[in-house]
Amino acid sequence: MADIRVPWESWVVVCDGAKALFMRNAGDAQIMNLQVQETLTQPSAPTRELGTDKPGRSYAPDGLSGSAIEQTDWQAQAEAEFLKQVAAKLDDLVHRKDARRIVLVAPPRALGTLRPVLSADAQAAISAEVAKDYTNLPVDQIERRLAA
Numbered sequence: 001m002a003d004i005r006v007p008w009e010s011w012v013v014v015c016d017g018a019k020a021l022f023m024r025n026a027g028d029a030q031i032m033n034l035q036v037q038e039t040l041t042q043p044s045a046p047t048r049e050l051g052t053d054k055p056g057r058s059y060a061p062d063g064l065s066g067s068a069i070e071q072t073d074w075q076a077q078a079e080a081e082f083l084k085q086v087a088a089k090l091d092d093l094v095h096r097k098d099a100r101r102i103v104l105v106a107p108p109r110a111l112g113t114l115r116p117v118l119s120a121d122a123q124a125a126i127s128a129e130v131a132k133d134y135t136n137l138p139v140d141q142i143e144r145r146l147a148a
Helices: 073-097 108-117 121-125 138-145
Strands: 013-014 018-026 036-040 057-059 066-068 102-105 124-128
Touching: 013 073, 013 138, 018 073, 018 138, 036 073, 036 138, 073 102, 073 108, 073 121, 073 138, 121 124
Parallel strands: 013 102, 102 124
Antiparallel strands: 013 018, 018 036, 057 066
């Protein structure tokens, strides 16, 4: 992993498709003291509980041959909508709280969903990205893993 510096007053945002932690470093680059400023969550139900019907079928113009249509992944859609909310919060963080350095920690799939919906200002404020899932770790563990 690349050397990640989290100086004083920097923000660390740890998120996935269902939870986001917005933390501010009250310590310095050598001894981090991350303090949670805000937490966003959304219930994460499996697709089988979100969808209500079986997948549809499609028929060729001759009326004889048919094929199944892939079932909609409702959970993936819910995660994408949640990550759009996280992107809006990041934009708000840059504009209202004057965040200049943000370390973004998210699984690779979530990072791929976040990047296209981030504003140019939020992208410019992100000083480092970590492609890991730290959302279920306690804050002290997150500090240790970022410092390692």
